[in-house]
Amino acid sequence: MAVAKNKPASEPAAPSRDAPGIAEFSKEQELTSYREMLLIRRFEEKAGQMYGMGLIGGFCHLYIGQEAVVIGMQMAIKTGDQVITGYRDHGHMLACGMDPKGVMAELTGRTHGYSKGKGGSMHMFSVEKGFFGGHGIVAGQVSLGTGLGFINHYRGNDNVSLTYFGDGAANQGQVYESFNMAQLWKLPVVYIIENNRYAMGTAVNRSSAQTDFSKRGLSFNIPGIQVDGMDVRAVKAAGDLAVEWCRAGKGPYILEMMTYRYRGHSMSDPAKYRTREEVEKVRTEHDPIEQVRARLLQKKFASEEDLKKVDAEVRAIVNEAAEFASHDPEPDPSELWTDVLR
Amino acid sequence: MPIEVLMPALSPTMEKGNLAKWLKHEGDAIKAGDVIAEIETDKATMEVEAVDEGTLGKILVPEGTNDVAVNTPIAVILADGESAGDIKESGSQPAAAEKVAESAPPAAAENQKVPAEPKQAPSAVAQPPQPEQAPEPDFAEGTEMVTMTVREALRDAMAEEMRRDGDVFVMGEEVAEYQGAYKVTQGLLQEFGAKRVIDTPITEHGFAGLGVGAALGGLKPIVEFMTFNFAMQAIDQIINSAAKTLYMSGGQMGCQIVFRGPNGPAARVGAQHSQDYSSWYSHVPGLIVVSPYTAADAKGLLKSAIRNRNPVIFLENEILYGQSFPVPKLDDYLVPIGKAKVVRPGNHVTLVAWSMGMSYALKAAEELAKKHINAEVIDLRTIRPMDTQTIIASVKKTGRCVVVEEGWQQSGVGAEIAARLMEHAFDYLDAPVLRVSGKDVPMPYAANLEKLALPSVAEVVEAAKSVCYR
Numbered sequence: 001m002a003v004a005k006n007k008p009a010s011e012p013a014a015p016s017r018d019a020p021g022i023a024e025f026s027k028e029q030e031l032t033s034y035r036e037m038l039l040i041r042r043f044e045e046k047a048g049q050m051y052g053m054g055l056i057g058g059f060c061h062l063y064i065g066q067e068a069v070v071i072g073m074q075m076a077i078k079t080g081d082q083v084i085t086g087y088r089d090h091g092h093m094l095a096c097g098m099d100p101k102g103v104m105a106e107l108t109g110r111t112h113g114y115s116k117g118k119g120g121s122m123h124m125f126s127v128e129k130g131f132f133g134g135h136g137i138v139a140g141q142v143s144l145g146t147g148l149g150f151i152n153h154y155r156g157n158d159n160v161s162l163t164y165f166g167d168g169a170a171n172q173g174q175v176y177e178s179f180n181m182a183q184l185w186k187l188p189v190v191y192i193i194e195n196n197r198y199a200m201g202t203a204v205n206r207s208s209a210q211t212d213f214s215k216r217g218l219s220f221n222i223p224g225i226q227v228d229g230m231d232v233r234a235v236k237a238a239g240d241l242a243v244e245w246c247r248a249g250k251g252p253y254i255l256e257m258m259t260y261r262y263r264g265h266s267m268s269d270p271a272k273y274r275t276r277e278e279v280e281k282v283r284t285e286h287d288p289i290e291q292v293r294a295r296l297l298q299k300k301f302a303s304e305e306d307l308k309k310v311d312a313e314v315r316a317i318v319n320e321a322a323e324f325a326s327h328d329p330e331p332d333p334s335e336l337w338t339d340v341l342r
Numbered sequence: 343m344p345i346e347v348l349m350p351a352l353s354p355t356m357e358k359g360n361l362a363k364w365l366k367h368e369g370d371a372i373k374a375g376d377v378i379a380e381i382e383t384d385k386a387t388m389e390v391e392a393v394d395e396g397t398l399g400k401i402l403v404p405e406g407t408n409d410v411a412v413n414t415p416i417a418v419i420l421a422d423g424e425s426a427g428d429i430k431e432s433g434s435q436p437a438a439a440e441k442v443a444e445s446a447p448p449a450a451a452e453n454q455k456v457p458a459e460p461k462q463a464p465s466a467v468a469q470p471p472q473p474e475q476a477p478e479p480d481f482a483e484g485t486e487m488v489t490m491t492v493r494e495a496l497r498d499a500m501a502e503e504m505r506r507d508g509d510v511f512v513m514g515e516e517v518a519e520y521q522g523a524y525k526v527t528q529g530l531l532q533e534f535g536a537k538r539v540i541d542t543p544i545t546e547h548g549f550a551g552l553g554v555g556a557a558l559g560g561l562k563p564i565v566e567f568m569t570f571n572f573a574m575q576a577i578d579q580i581i582n583s584a585a586k587t588l589y590m591s592g593g594q595m596g597c598q599i600v601f602r603g604p605n606g607p608a609a610r611v612g613a614q615h616s617q618d619y620s621s622w623y624s625h626v627p628g629l630i631v632v633s634p635y636t637a638a639d640a641k642g643l644l645k646s647a648i649r650n651r652n653p654v655i656f657l658e659n660e661i662l663y664g665q666s667f668p669v670p671k672l673d674d675y676l677v678p679i680g681k682a683k684v685v686r687p688g689n690h691v692t693l694v695a696w697s698m699g700m701s702y703a704l705k706a707a708e709e710l711a712k713k714h715i716n717a718e719v720i721d722l723r724t725i726r727p728m729d730t731q732t733i734i735a736s737v738k739k740t741g742r743c744v745v746v747e748e749g750w751q752q753s754g755v756g757a758e759i760a761a762r763l764m765e766h767a768f769d770y771l772d773a774p775v776l777r778v779s780g781k782d783v784p785m786p787y788a789a790n791l792e793k794l795a796l797p798s799v800a801e802v803v804e805a806a807k808s809v810c811y812r
Contacts, residue, residue, distance in 0.1 A: 082559065116592030123590035132558055132595070137582050143548050144583060147555020154511070154537065154561060177548025184543070339593035340627050341652045 019225045020241050022233035027301040033075065033232045034292040035310050037067035040091040041289060042318045043100055044263075047090065047107055051267045055326055056107045059136075060121050063091035065262040068288035069194055070095040072235025073162055076243050080157065082148040084132040084141045085164035087122040088194075088261075092164065096131040098124075100321040110328035117331040118339065139165055139172030142191070146178040149189035149252070160188045160246040168199025170213050176220075179252070183220040188246035190239070191217070193256045194229065200265040201273040214256035222252050229257030230286040260286070344429050345394050346415040349403070352381060352388045354609035355661045359383045360408045361416060370398045372419060379405075379416070384493070384664055385525045396421045400429050480642065480670075480677050487668035495637035495669055496526050496602075496658065499644035500564060502674070504534055507562060510648055513540040513549060514566030514603070523568045524604060524663055550576030550601070554583045557599040557653075564648060567603035570619045570657065577622075584653040585628030600647045602656035605633065606698055606748045607796060609661065613784035616792075618749035620696070623655040624725040624758070630679060631725040633657040635700035637667035639723055642677025650679060657725075659698045682729035684736065688716035691806045692736040694759055695746040696722040699797065702778070703746045706802035713803075715810055725755055733759060734767045741772035742809040746802055751779045773809035778802050 025033070044062040051060045063070075066088075074095040077083075085092045093103050098114065106113025106124050114124040122136040132148060135141040145163025152159040169175065170193055182189050193213045197204055204211045214224035223245070228234040235257065242253035260282045264271040271279075296302040302310075349359065360382040366372060372392045379390045399420035403410055410416065418429050490498075504510045511534075516523045518531040518541040531539040542549040546567065553563040567573045573580065580601060588596040607616035623631045630652050634640040640658070647654040669675070685700075686707050695703035700721050707717040718736050722729065737743050743763055745756035756777035763775050781795045 084555075114592065115590055115594070118592050119590040123587075125587075125591040125595045127595055132555075133587070133591070135583070137578060140551065140578065140583055143551020143579060144555035144558065146548075147552040147557070148559050150552055150556045151559040151561055154556070174547045174551060177543070177545040178552065180543055180545065181548055181552060339589045339591075341630070342588060342593065342596050 019227050019234065020237045022231060023237040023240065025233055025236075025295075027299075029075065029236075030292055030296050030299070030301055031310075033068075033071050034289065034296060034307075035314065036071045036074075036095060037232065037289045037292065038310065038314045039100070039317065040064075040067045040071070040094050042314050043094060043104070043321070044090060046318045046322050047104070048263065048267065050104075050108070050322060050325070056121070057109065058120055059087065060107065060267045061088040061265065062261070062263045062267075063088055065282070065288075066194060066196060066229065066257075066259045067091060068232040068235055068291075069192070069229045069257045069259055070164075072232040073190075073192060073239045075232075075236045076239030077160065077162060080130065080159040081243075082130050082132055082145070082151075082159065082161045083164070084145040084148060084161065085134070086138065086141055086166060086169060087134075087136050088166070089122065089124065089134045093124055093126070093129075093131055093134070096126065096129040098126050098129050098131060100317055101324040104321040104325035105328045108325040108328070109330065110325060111331050112324075112328050116335055116339075118335065139169035139175050141165060142169065142172070142175045142178045145191075146182050146187060146189055149182060149187035149246075150185070152188050153185065158188070158247045158249075160190060160243050162190050162192060164192045164194060166199065167193060167195040167197070167204050167208065167213060168202075170216060171199075171208060175216075179217050179220045179222055182252040183217070183222050186249060186251040188249070189252040190242045190246055191222075191252060191254045193254065194259055195256055196259050196261045198261070198265070198273065201269065201271075203273065212256070214254055217252070217254045222254055224254030224256060226256045226258060229259035230282075230288045231291060232288060343421070344399055344424055345396070345419045345421070347378070347390075347392070347417040347419060349410045349412050349414040349416050350381070350390060351412045352383050353385060354611055355664065356383050356412060357664060358409045358411045361403050361405055361410050362387060364401060364405045366392075366398045368398055368401055372396055372398055384491075385523075392419065394419050394421075396424070399424070480638070480683070481672065481675065486671040488671045489666050490637050490669050491664055491666050492634075492637045492640045492658070493524070493526050493528075493663040495641035495667075496644055496663075497528055497530065499641045500527070500648070501530060501533060503645055503648040504530070504538060507648075509560065510562045510564065511538040511540065512564040512566060513542050513553060515542055515544055515568050517541060517566050522566075524660060526658075526663065527566065546572050546575035547579065551579040551583065553599055553601075554579050554597055554653075557584070557597040558587060558595055562598045562648065564600045564602060567601065569608075569615060569660070570603055570605040571615050571617055573601065573603070573619070580623075580629075580653070580655070581626055585626050588652070589628060596651055597653050598651045600644070600650075600654045600656050602644070602647075603658060604660040604663070605657035606659050607780070607785055607792075610787060610789065610792060612787045616785035618747065618780060619655075620657060620725050620747065621749050621754045621758070623657075624728075624755060625753075626726075628653065629726060630654040631657065632679060632723065633659075633697040633725055634677075634723055635662065635695075635697055635721050637665075638669045638675070639677055639683075639721070641669055642675045643679065643723065645674075646676050646679050649676075654679075657697060661698060662701075677723070680724045680727045680729055682723055682732040683721045684718060684732065685721050686717065686719040688718035689739055690716045690718075691742040691744060691810055692718045692720060692733065692740045693744050693746060693802065693806065694720045694722055694733055694756075696725065696755075698748055699746040702797050702799050702802050705799045706746075706806060709799065709803045710806050713807070713812070715806060715812065717806055722755075728758070728762075730762050730766065734763065737763055737767045738770045741770055742806075743771075743775045744778060744802060744805045744809060745775065746778045746797055748780045748797060750782055751777055752782065754779060773811070776805040776809055778805050 149161035
């Protein structure tokens with residue numbers, strides 16, 4: 001077993017069922033998380049709009065409501081760490097620093113999309129930014145992400161694989177095959193279960209015998225905690241704990257992010273399986289972006305004017321991406337035959 | 343009546359073994375269940391148990407004898423009241439027996455107790471006819487050749503590539519400490535250590551996905567499936583992740599990985615363990631599918647596969663593992679992927695086959711020669727991308743084609759070859775393309791039915807005669 005180098009001086013806490021609480025954010029961290037989450041929110045709203053206009057086709061799974069999860073985790077990792085997720089992936093790509101123009105142009109199936117228009121919403125990648133997709137088969141990314149952790153182990157570096165999946169994927173068999181190998185070989189993988197309460201239209205209590213997903217690694221002795229996935233500070237604190245655990249060569253860690261998606265499973269889902277009131281309650285009481293906004297104002301880290309300026313900047317980025325993605329040409333017909341083999 | 347103890351077959355494909363040790367001596371009393379001898383196969387050392395009671399009357403094969411053919415009488419057990427004088431002289435020829443396996447699958451375990459069946463055990467699988475000198479050699483004339491088994495050739499290919507590139511590693515069930523369920527990875531753990539020769543849990547879907555993830559990030563895994571039947575558990579990762587990611591990423595992220603292991607019917611292991619996946623994987627763009635017959639091709643193609651930057655499905659054959667062929671003694675012997683090989687020139691009919699199918703085709707060609715039909719035999723070697731040109735060039739000469747495959751006909755590789763010939767060589771065909779294949783049923787267990795379900799030399803001969811209107 002390769003032991004990770006650069007072992008941190010302070011060992012992370014022993015596995016605990018208790019989340020580590022919240023990380024105290026500096027002004028800069030509050031502002032960064034606000035801006036980044038807002039970018040995802042506005043980007044996804046625009047994607048929804050463009051889908052309605054027929055510019056985006058097929059499946060389109062929006063991340064609205066879950067922004068704090070990916071932004072908080074991204075604040076806990078460093079260059080060289082790998083990120084992989086399923087099909088609800090636009091937020092992860094933006095969080096990894098991928099260009100919104102390239103992401104949107106892929107959604108519209110155009111030449112300068114990240115996959116030259118050949119992947120679509122669910123299949124985008126950026127080797128440069130450490131984003132490994134973008135996978136359309138539920139839970140397929142869990143074994144793949146375990147393989148990314150294997151690379152770090154094989155090369156003997158202290159990088160960590162962030163492997164995201166949902167409460168629905170958590171019921172797939174290969175998740176447990178992966179848990180077993182990851183713990184057996186002490187692979188540095190943080191399994192992040194984004195529990196947004198519904199696997200497509202099926203509520204977790206109708207699909208899962210054990211609805212506390214943080215316990216799903218217990219029989220493999222993988223530590224796991226439940227985290228308030230609507231509070232970016234709680235996500236960051238949990239991310240720090242889990243990432244440090246992995247970097248220290250102690251094996252995988254499970255973070256169950258308690259989160260919520262405001263929109264349907266995909267664009268064609270009217271979400272009749274839950275009440276309007278349920279959605280409204282989360283929006284008004286737990287919205288991840290509004291929480292940061294309120295703190296920024298309350299702590300006087302920013303004024304209403306300052307935040308309006310951020311909003312305007314973000315809107316400009318998104319509008320530029322939409323504009324680009326609407327006018328970028330479709331891929332050349334010759335592209336049909338390229339990239340099958342190399 | 344004295345009872346002969348025959349050399350047992352300890353795996354479905356075992357042909358011979360070494361008599362390592364006698365644990366009972368002449369004159370010893372024997373009860374059923376007593377361990378009487380130890381037999382070494384190429385895969386494991388197994389204990390032989392007596393199934394009869396009596397006295398060990400005579401040891402016919404002394405310990406230390408190597409390469410004792412299956413079914414050779416190795417000892418005689420005397421019943422009460424019988425004496426050594428009752429033993430009639432019997433030669434040490436293998437008893438004539440139908441090809442019947444009685445044993446557990448080879449992966450079962452080392453030192454497993456297997457009853458010494460005094461009656462039937464599989465006869466040796468005949469050595470394959472050696473291909474004649476190819477018109478387009480893969481190596482220079484006069485190259486020194488060494489004889490080795492397909493199993494050794496595969497092992498050497500992996501070892502050479504692992505020495506060459508630190509990013510290459512091998513993982514799978516029993517590949518390390520057990521030395522390979524079929525002993526293909528023998529010695530690799532000792533040379534490369536546990537970091538690069540990795541025993542996995544029995545978790546095909548999981549480790550195939552893990553391997554693909556490692557490949558997407560830049561490592562070069564060799565994933566061994568104990569057999570390709572078990573890869574059915576992993577086929578989602580092979581196709582949806584390994585084959586498609588390069589395209590889905592616009593060429594940005596590819597997957598350099600080899601999935602290898604035995605494919606196709608073995609012997610007497612029933613429907614779930616006897617299936618040819620050539621056509622399954624050959625259906626999928628983004629995959630390369632290779633299936634060698636000879637040890638030389640096994641070595642040269644596996645080395646090429648490991649270096650290839652795409653996902654390669656490398657279909658081996660359990661029955662061929664133990665067969666020996668000449669292999670060029672070269673430091674770095676590579677066989678190009680995507681090139682078929684004319685292994686026997688002829689001008690009356692083209693026989694196309696690969697892997698085990700080649701053994702039927704080559705034997706049939708010899709039979710046909712006796713009937714003055716000169717068959718040209720093409721070893722396809724790579725199923726995808728298919729070397730259609732070599733087949734077409736041959737058919738333009740012969741006007742006739744028979745495809746031999748162990749898989750099923752519907753949507754099979756033979757069907758594909760027939761379609762391509764119709765598209766590209768229609769005017770040259772003097773007869774319909776025929777397919778000799780596995781029969782359209784799940785593989786039966788019974789020896790006679792299994793034989794009927796597989797292609798046979800007689801069927802190939804018959805098909806070739808038929809397209810020659812003879």
